[in-house]
Amino acid sequence: MIKVYNTLTGNKEEFNTVHEGKVNIYVCGLTVQNYSHLGHIRSAINYDVIRRYLEYKGYDVTYIQNFTDINEKIIKRADEEGLSPDELAEKYRRAYLEDIRAMNIKKADIYCSATDHIKGIQEMVQTLIDKGFAYHTDGNVYFSVEKFNDYGKLSGRKLDEMEAGSRVAVSKDKKHPLDFALWKKVEDEEISWDSPWGKGWPGWHIECSVMSMKYLGNKFDIHGGGTDLIFPHHENEIAQAEAYSGEKPFVKYWLHNGTIDIKGEKMSKSLGNFFTTRELLAKFKPDVIRYYVLTKHYHSPIDFNLEDLKKARVSLGRLINTRRNLYNLLQKDTDNNSNNGFSYEKFVEVLKKKRRTFEEAMDDDFNSARAIGVIHELATEINKFINGSNFQLNETSRLLLKEADNLFTKLITILGLKFDYADNKADTELLNELIEYILNARKQAREKKDYDAADKIRDDLQKMGIEVNDTPHGVEWTIKKEEIYGG
């Protein structure tokens, strides 16, 4: 029995789907205005693992994700890059798809974009006006939060309290300060759509209600997104969807992944303290980044630092070593067919038990951190088995090792890890170690006040396409060569 923490009820609940054997998932995607950063990729990894686990449990999963491709930010960024808003959105949509492929994240069944659903959006806005949940003033359409009795049920806020604490500037055409835009009037922009309320574009929240219901129906199983989207985005999605369809709940289980913080502050574009997925992929293997993310429960925030990512590389390395030893052993010839009295029964039990405890961890609100702990235990047991004093590679032990290898593969595949241990030596990790080694020599030169030598190292690295920056948090480096990013 799977249990999930539902933001809507504040409880861990038994997971029962709307339609038997089927799970419908919608996850809020990114605004395609720039390259994805670790915060986006964390979210994608978390829901990818949830999806993989549900599939492993036998569910038929449909997974939908959106791209927000029209708003003020897109227009501003398009201007900066000298592209049309369409071109900008397309550029970063493609970049995101490249990033998730590199990260071994399964593609959504459908990626949908706001600008492809303008008709559906206008239809929902009109219905909300007709039903008395929305009003139109001077080219803008607002949702009237006072008309929707359940407003605040997801975030656990009451409207009067929100109003008292509200710092939203009261706009004179809004009836209530928390009323939010469904349709925005746009006067001078080249990009706008005709509507019964004049030229404009949709508000942000409406696209997710329209697209999720279009592909998954009026009631579906899981809606995901970051904790920072609970209010107002997801609160507003509920208001729009339930007011529109008259059915509830719009979504049965609301799941929220934690943010990525740096020294306690949220990693975000606006704070300028973020790592793009590409910058990280230039330094770390996808498996390492994924492993690092999954060692934390999806709901918890991650206080990111590069040191922890390096530690994750070492920890993952232990698992990869076990797997490699297992693989190498299975390539060898069998010693003989005799049985020297070595006991195998215990090992069979160990394999069964590890599989069970892995499932228990994942059943408990997809606790990947505990699941990774179980894989480490499995690795320890395998090492103990093959290093046992009476161990012999015979037909029986070979079968058991194959079974252990299968289980290993099954469990890491649920977590989306690839363990590509067969790579040649000139791989990213060796390169990383070499760069760290060189930078350490530079550090020693600086400590001896030999600044000429230190500068020469930096300049030489620069010539090779490796940029070195001294920051208040230490030395950071990036590989600037295009081919690292796959062109």
Ligand SMILES: [Zn+2]
């Ligand atoms: Zn959304």
